[in-house]
Amino acid sequence: xxxxxxxxxxxxxxxxxxxxxxxxxxxRGMESYETVHLKGRARIKDWEAARQQCQEIKREAINHxxxxxxxxxxxxxxxxxxxxxxxxxxxxxxxxxxxxxRLGVRTVVKSKSMVTEEIxxxxxxxxxxxxxxxTDFGEFIVQLRNEPPYHILxxxxxxxxxxxxxxxxxxxxxxxxSDDPGYLMTVARRKLRQAFFTAEMGISGANFLxxxxxxxxxxxxxxxxxxxxxxxxxxxxxxxxxxVIPRLEDLAVLWPVLATSGTGQGITTYSTLIGGPRQPGxxxxxxxxxxxxxxxxxxxxxxxxxxxxxxxxIRCGACLNVCPVFRHIGGHTYGTIYSGPIGSVLTxxxxxxxxxxxxxxxxxxxxxxxxxxxxxxxxxxxxxxxxRNAVAAGSQAVSERLGFKLWRYTMLRPQVxxxxxxxxxxLMRMINGLGLTATILDPMRKWNRDRAPVPLPQKSFRALWxxxxxxx
Amino acid sequence: xxxxxxxxxxxxxxxxxxxQECVANLTECIVTRDAQESALQLSFVLKSLPAGEIFAQxxxxxxxxxxxxxxxxxxxxxxxTPAESSQVTITLAEALIAQTGSVLVTARCGGRGGxxxxxxxxxxxxINQLVPDLQTALTYLSRERKLEVNSFACxxxxxxxxxxxxxxxxxGAHGPRRLVVILQTKT
Numbered sequence: 001x002x003x004x005x006x007x008x009x010x011x012x013x014x015x016x017x018x019x020x021x022x023x024x025x026x027x028r029g030m031e032s033y034e035t036v037h038l039k040g041r042a043r044i045k046d047w048e049a050a051r052q053q054c055q056e057i058k059r060e061a062i063n064h065x066x067x068x069x070x071x072x073x074x075x076x077x078x079x080x081x082x083x084x085x086x087x088x089x090x091x092x093x094x095x096x097x098x099x100x101x102r103l104g105v106r107t108v109v110k111s112k113s114m115v116t117e118e119i120x121x122x123x124x125x126x127x128x129x130x131x132x133x134x135t136d137f138g139e140f141i142v143q144l145r146n147e148p149p150y151h152i153l154x155x156x157x158x159x160x161x162x163x164x165x166x167x168x169x170x171x172x173x174x175x176x177x178s179d180d181p182g183y184l185m186t187v188a189r190r191k192l193r194q195a196f197f198t199a200e201m202g203i204s205g206a207n208f209l210x211x212x213x214x215x216x217x218x219x220x221x222x223x224x225x226x227x228x229x230x231x232x233x234x235x236x237x238x239x240x241x242x243x244v245i246p247r248l249e250d251l252a253v254l255w256p257v258l259a260t261s262g263t264g265q266g267i268t269t270y271s272t273l274i275g276g277p278r279q280p281g282x283x284x285x286x287x288x289x290x291x292x293x294x295x296x297x298x299x300x301x302x303x304x305x306x307x308x309x310x311x312x313x314i315r316c317g318a319c320l321n322v323c324p325v326f327r328h329i330g331g332h333t334y335g336t337i338y339s340g341p342i343g344s345v346l347t348x349x350x351x352x353x354x355x356x357x358x359x360x361x362x363x364x365x366x367x368x369x370x371x372x373x374x375x376x377x378x379x380x381x382x383x384x385x386x387x388r389n390a391v392a393a394g395s396q397a398v399s400e401r402l403g404f405k406l407w408r409y410t411m412l413r414p415q416v417x418x419x420x421x422x423x424x425x426x427l428m429r430m431i432n433g434l435g436l437t438a439t440i441l442d443p444m445r446k447w448n449r450d451r452a453p454v455p456l457p458q459k460s461f462r463a464l465w466x467x468x469x470x471x472x
Numbered sequence: 473x474x475x476x477x478x479x480x481x482x483x484x485x486x487x488x489x490x491x492q493e494c495v496a497n498l499t500e501c502i503v504t505r506d507a508q509e510s511a512l513q514l515s516f517v518l519k520s521l522p523a524g525e526i527f528a529q530x531x532x533x534x535x536x537x538x539x540x541x542x543x544x545x546x547x548x549x550x551x552x553t554p555a556e557s558s559q560v561t562i563t564l565a566e567a568l569i570a571q572t573g574s575v576l577v578t579a580r581c582g583g584r585g586g587x588x589x590x591x592x593x594x595x596x597x598x599i600n601q602l603v604p605d606l607q608t609a610l611t612y613l614s615r616e617r618k619l620e621v622n623s624f625a626c627x628x629x630x631x632x633x634x635x636x637x638x639x640x641x642x643x644g645a646h647g648p649r650r651l652v653v654i655l656q657t658k659t
Binding site (some may be wrong): 025028033044045046049050053074077079122135137138141154155156159160161164181182184185187192193197198210211213214215221222223224226227229230231248249250251253255256263265266267269271272273274275276277278279282283284289291339340378 | 478479480481492496498549550552553556571572573574576577580582583584585587588589590598605606610612613614621622623624625626627628629630631632633634635636637638640642643644645646647648
């Protein structure tokens with residue numbers, strides 16, 4: 001019998017949350033994020049006003065998506081670029097593969113793009129005999145490990161420096177003398193530089209598509225995003241349709257807010273704008289320029305008036321960083337491309353609520369995600385709505401349905417509730433007394449397996465209340 | 473009312489703020505009085521770099537600034553693109569931004585490669601190019617139709633970096649390890 005994503009999730013979550021080494025790595029990473037993030041926020045005079053404005057910009061863009069995308073397309077075509085509208089992953093991958101084969105591409109350098117992970121472009125190109133180099137340092141490392149990114153912004157945050165040094169020793173066939181992060185970076189830089197100067201195609205994502213200027217905004221700290229879009233003969237941008245924004249000036253607030261939420265920086269080191277292929281009079285840049293606009297379920301989300309704002313997401317990763325669930329189970333446990341709170345909301349739409357509803361339940365609804373989201377997406381309420389939708393679709397188990405019927409029946413009848421409470425306390429006392437705690441006979445076993453049993457009160461709350469608890 | 477002035481603290485003294493932000497984002501900002509001092513400071517920076525070719529944006533101002541001060545081979549942007557072996561690139565900027573301590577470049581500033589390929593990037597700018605904030609810089613790009621004649625523009629804030637390993641910041645990832653701004657107060 002094959003494992004469902006929900007079963008796999010529970011199994012991995014149990015393992016990861018008990019892995020103290022993993023928890024320590026994530027705790028340290030998140031703590032340092034918190035420090036720089038708060039420092040970054042303090043640099044902005046009115047953070048709430050900044051969030052408000054970002055939300056308004058994205059809302060305007062999403063509500064007039066057709067208008068702004070067409071405006072963007074027109075400008076790109078005018079500069080000699082190409083725009084391809086892909087309904088799904090298959091169309092997007094086929095377009096890029098055929099283009100690469102037509103241009104005789106043998107090597108591709110890629111900068112970080114979650115959409116290329118979403119559409120699974122890498123394997124499609126590799127199958128066509130094209131070598132793909134991930135050039136973001138973190139992506140390069142997880143690519144060597146044959147792993148998906150752990151976090152949308154810091155793909156290898158689950159690894160320690162000695163694990164990375166060991167990986168380089170095994171995979172790069174070079175002498176590794178130290179596990180100093182600066183040294184390891186130099187090793188990777190040297191390896192990837194050969195790729196940059198030989199690749200015929202660069203593939204990147206986009207942080208924003210600017211409608212009025214007809215340019216793509218790409219933020220990169222390492223500069224790999226710059227090299228991917230400078231050296232190769234062709235440049236392909238693969239991005240979701242929701243990335244469009246109305247005006248160039250909107251970046252005056254979006255750029256600082258994205259950087260602050262992502263890494264705590266005032267602005268990303270290279271905040272780049274690219275509008276097309278090399279223009280007359282320019283000395284470099286690709287001859288071919290293609291933008292692939294991927295829908296892949298986004299139009300469905302656009303049609304959902306309750307959750308449309310999920311398309312506002314600028315993929316900063318802030319909601320992952322503050323999420324207590326993410327901090328304990330880590331990025332890979334989700335088993336999805338997008339992890340954390342935004343991933344739990346989004347995956348239900350992109351990959352199906354039936355298979356991935358469990359992610360909407362894997363939340364304490366504490367609302368930390370909503371409180372940090374720079375575009376003010378009401379994330380935890382969307383998780384709640386997903387739960388409601390899953391129930392309305394009748395996808396819950398028979399036992400769960402029966403359980404809730406019984407619970408409802410009891411809760412509406414004080415006498416029945418009182419008797420049930422008494423029975424439960426008596427039963428638990430007996431089980432604990434017989435030393436059967438956490439065994440198959442213990443109805444509380446799921447809790448008691450990993451925790452000290454909850455001490456049982458002698459009297460019910462009602463009895464205490466009658467005795468005078470309610471008097472004062 | 474300009475919404476940005478509410479969100480971000482307006483710059484009181486642009487030069488001071490630019491210098492402070494440069495310190496924060498690890499840009500080396502050298503303030504000079506005139507072209508003569510700029511040329512001298514440039515020669516100091518060049519002396520600190522390993523031997524190798526210079527790539528420079530072909531511009532009369534830069535030609536006079538660089539020529540007298542170095543015996544390194546120079547490849548001008550009119551003759552090609554920076555080579556993989558170029559030790560340093562020297563370019564102009566479209567603007568400097570005080571709010572973020574940034575340099576705004578476009579394709580005309582030595583092409584796309586002029587600010588990314590070599591281990592060191594030197595920018596020669598004058599004080600009248602300094603704008604208070606991002607909003608002003610972006611408005612300048614639109615108003616001057618810069619993006620209609622350039623396929624590329626970039627707001628550069630510091631040297632290339634990564635914090636992918638254990639969140640430890642390392643300077644000099646794929647791009648320059650050093651970004652030097654020579655900012656001349658006499659225009």
